[in-house]
Amino acid sequence: MLFRRIVVIALLAGLAGGLALSLVQRWQVIPIITAAEQLESQKVEVAGSEESDHSGHSHDHDHDHEEWGPEDGLERILFTMLSNVLTAIGYALLLVAFGAAASIKFGKARMSFASGLVWGLGGFIAFFAAPSLGILPQLPGVAGAALESRQFWWTSTVLCTGIGLFLAHTLKTNWRWVGAAVLLVVPHIVGAPQADDLYAGHTAEVATQLSELSGAFLVATGISSLIMWLVIGGCTGLGLHRFLPKDA
Amino acid sequence: MSNQAIQEQIQSTPILASKGLQLIAAFALGATILFAAAFAQSSAVHNAAHDMRHSQGFPCH
Numbered sequence: 001m002l003f004r005r006i007v008v009i010a011l012l013a014g015l016a017g018g019l020a021l022s023l024v025q026r027w028q029v030i031p032i033i034t035a036a037e038q039l040e041s042q043k044v045e046v047a048g049s050e051e052s053d054h055s056g057h058s059h060d061h062d063h064d065h066e067e068w069g070p071e072d073g074l075e076r077i078l079f080t081m082l083s084n085v086l087t088a089i090g091y092a093l094l095l096v097a098f099g100a101a102a103s104i105k106f107g108k109a110r111m112s113f114a115s116g117l118v119w120g121l122g123g124f125i126a127f128f129a130a131p132s133l134g135i136l137p138q139l140p141g142v143a144g145a146a147l148e149s150r151q152f153w154w155t156s157t158v159l160c161t162g163i164g165l166f167l168a169h170t171l172k173t174n175w176r177w178v179g180a181a182v183l184l185v186v187p188h189i190v191g192a193p194q195a196d197d198l199y200a201g202h203t204a205e206v207a208t209q210l211s212e213l214s215g216a217f218l219v220a221t222g223i224s225s226l227i228m229w230l231v232i233g234g235c236t237g238l239g240l241h242r243f244l245p246k247d248a
Numbered sequence: 249m250s251n252q253a254i255q256e257q258i259q260s261t262p263i264l265a266s267k268g269l270q271l272i273a274a275f276a277l278g279a280t281i282l283f284a285a286a287f288a289q290s291s292a293v294h295n296a297a298h299d300m301r302h303s304q305g306f307p308c309h
Binding site for chain 2: 220
């Protein structure tokens with residue numbers, strides 16, 4: 001059955017991608033998050049809020065102190081790995097569904113390892129590169145516009161970019177280039193919601209440090225995300241090539 | 249066609265959702281998992297997925 005096969009392919013591709021992400025991320029992304037959290041805790045002290053006695057696990061934002069969170073160390077690492085793998089499985093399910101649809105419904109060649117890498121690149125562009133043009137991957141301690149508006153813009157941008165790339169790949173009419181270009185560009189013309197002051201509540205010195213960290217964070221998250229997407233894409237391509245039913 | 253042949257044919261034809269529906273189901277499953285991992289506002293889920301959300305560029309808080 002098609003559904004069962006593509007879900008198994010996605011589970012394996014997601015597992016591989018999530019573990020690859022965890023490795024790279026542990027090495028070059030997490031140290032930046034930790035450094036930013038140190039700076040974030042300074043903000044709390046500057047502001048003199050009641051949260052200044054909080055020094056336990058990860059930063060809690062504005063949440064209640066009693067709420068559960070993983071303890072720093074192994075527990076936090078394991079929960080991050082688990083979320084990485086789950087997220088990668090979610091990505092892989094979307095990639096497998098679109099990849100299978102391209103060959104089953106649009107008559108494109110069945111995905112292979114090599115073309116899977118290109119599909120992975122497409123996933124990276126849709127899910128990381130395009131939204132990052134409007135909203136930089138956010139560091140702890142850095143402010144943003146209202147969460148709901150950012151989530152809405154982020155989701156719309158991912159959908160527009162992903163659908164644009166998919167249509168450019170699958171449709172035959174030359175108009176597809178126009179449609180894809182419009183879909184890719186419109187979110188950025190509309191523009192992402194931006195915060196008034198990204199570093200509100202921080203001293204100028206800390207703001208400068210956070211700003212420098214943000215640049216490094218963009219590069220680090222970009223690299224780890226790209227590696228994850230290439231692993232997901234390559235594995236998805238291999239899986240679809242070998243295990244998609246011949247009649248499908 | 250005898251009754252028996254018809255019976256066999258019925259039994260050997262599995263009830264399958266169309267391919268399109270199966271692809272949509274896989275897409276919906278992926279989207280649901282992503283929504284929960286990326287956007288769910290329960291503080292326990294948020295804290296557990298915190299580092300992943302930041303490093304994936306999901307608008308987190």
